[in-house]
Amino acid sequence: MLIRNRYLDEIQRALSHFPVLALLGPRQCGKTTLAREIAKTRIPENLSKLNYFDLEDSEDLARLEDPKLALGQLSGLVVIDEIQRKPELFKALRVLADRAESTTRFLVLGSASRDLIQQSSESLAGRICYVEITPFHLAEIKIGDGNNLWLRGGFPRSFYASSDQESWIWRNQYIRTYLEQDLPNLGLRIPPAHIRRFWMMLSHSHGQTFNASQLGSSLDLSDHTVKRYLDILTSTFMVRQLSPWFENTKKRQIKSPKIYLRDSGIFHYLLGIQNHESLLVNQKLGASWEGFALEQVINKSGATPEEVYFWGVHGSGELDLLIIKDGKRVGFEIKHTSSPAVTTSMKLAIRELNLDTLFVIFKGTNKFQLSDKVVACPLSEFIWD
Numbered sequence: 001m002l003i004r005n006r007y008l009d010e011i012q013r014a015l016s017h018f019p020v021l022a023l024l025g026p027r028q029c030g031k032t033t034l035a036r037e038i039a040k041t042r043i044p045e046n047l048s049k050l051n052y053f054d055l056e057d058s059e060d061l062a063r064l065e066d067p068k069l070a071l072g073q074l075s076g077l078v079v080i081d082e083i084q085r086k087p088e089l090f091k092a093l094r095v096l097a098d099r100a101e102s103t104t105r106f107l108v109l110g111s112a113s114r115d116l117i118q119q120s121s122e123s124l125a126g127r128i129c130y131v132e133i134t135p136f137h138l139a140e141i142k143i144g145d146g147n148n149l150w151l152r153g154g155f156p157r158s159f160y161a162s163s164d165q166e167s168w169i170w171r172n173q174y175i176r177t178y179l180e181q182d183l184p185n186l187g188l189r190i191p192p193a194h195i196r197r198f199w200m201m202l203s204h205s206h207g208q209t210f211n212a213s214q215l216g217s218s219l220d221l222s223d224h225t226v227k228r229y230l231d232i233l234t235s236t237f238m239v240r241q242l243s244p245w246f247e248n249t250k251k252r253q254i255k256s257p258k259i260y261l262r263d264s265g266i267f268h269y270l271l272g273i274q275n276h277e278s279l280l281v282n283q284k285l286g287a288s289w290e291g292f293a294l295e296q297v298i299n300k301s302g303a304t305p306e307e308v309y310f311w312g313v314h315g316s317g318e319l320d321l322l323i324i325k326d327g328k329r330v331g332f333e334i335k336h337t338s339s340p341a342v343t344t345s346m347k348l349a350i351r352e353l354n355l356d357t358l359f360v361i362f363k364g365t366n367k368f369q370l371s372d373k374v375v376a377c378p379l380s381e382f383i384w385d
Contacts, residue, residue, distance in 0.1 A: 025133035049076025153265020254312035317345025
C-alpha cells in the first residue's frame, strides 16, 4: 500500500488545531484509507479510538438520525464518510465542535466541494479546516511508473489494475456509478445520458477556452444549462476550470476559463484511448500531456485554486499556467517534445507578466537553462522552491 506522507502530515497538523477537519476529493481517491491510517499511526493516544460512520450504510444512517445524541458522547477520532449524503449534519457538528474537548476530533469525508456542501461554510466557520485529497500524483509513485499514471490516471484501483484492460473496465464502472448514483445522491436530478454526453463533448475541449454557446449548440442545450453542468463536474472534482489572469495591458486578453479533465485516465476513457500505443498516435496527445503535467505541477507547488491561472492575448500568444504564490510569479509552458526552445510567446509572457521564471515542462530527462529566465525542466524534476 502506498503511504501518502504529505497528506498524512497535513491532516495531522490540521487535527491539532481544528475540532473538525474535512477531507474533500473525488470518490475512490483514497480518503477513507487516509482516515484509517491517520487513526492508526498519526494521532495522540487520547484520540486513538476510532468511531466510523459510513453514510452509504443504511445502519449508520439510522444511527445518525439524532446526531447530537449519537455523536455527543463519543471520544477519540470520529470519522463520518460520504458527508454529502447528509449535509444537515454540519449543523449538529457546530454545536459538538464547540463542546469538543481535546479528546475528540471530527473527521468528515466528502466527494463534493465545500461550495456544493453549503452548510459547512455557513455553520462551521472558524471551526473547520479543509484538505483536498487528489488521486495519486507523480511524486507519490515509483520511478518508472509515470507512463502508467498518465495513461490510467491516479485513482488507486485504476492505477494498480493488473492490466490496461482491467483499468479500463474499472473506469467504465466508475463513470457509470458517478452518473447514476453519486450525482442523484447530491440531489442533482439530471438524466445520466445528458450529462454523459456533455462530459464526452467536454473532453474534446480539454485544454481549450470554454465556449458555452458552442457546446450548447452541439448538444441542443441552453448556455445556462451548459454552465450548470460544467459547475457540477467542477464541484465534484472531475473538471478544473483554470481562470484567466488579467494584467494591466492594452492588449485584448482572453477572458474565458480553460477547461481540463483533472484525471488523465478518465479523460482517456472518454476519448476511447485504451493503451499507451494508441495514446501516442492520438490527435489529442499534446492536450493530454498538457492536462496531465498541469495537474502534477499544481500539486507539487501546493498552490490553491486562487493561486493558479492561465494567461492569453488574442492573436499574440498565451501561457499555459501562471502560479502566483509565495511572492513569486512563475510561468509554465507544457510541451510534448524532447527539444524545447524559447518562443516569441514566452518572451511576451515574461515581459507582460514580469515573470520571475518560466519553466518549459517537456518530455526529456535533463533540466537545463534555455535563457536568462527560461528553464527547460522534465516533469519529474520540477520542484517549487
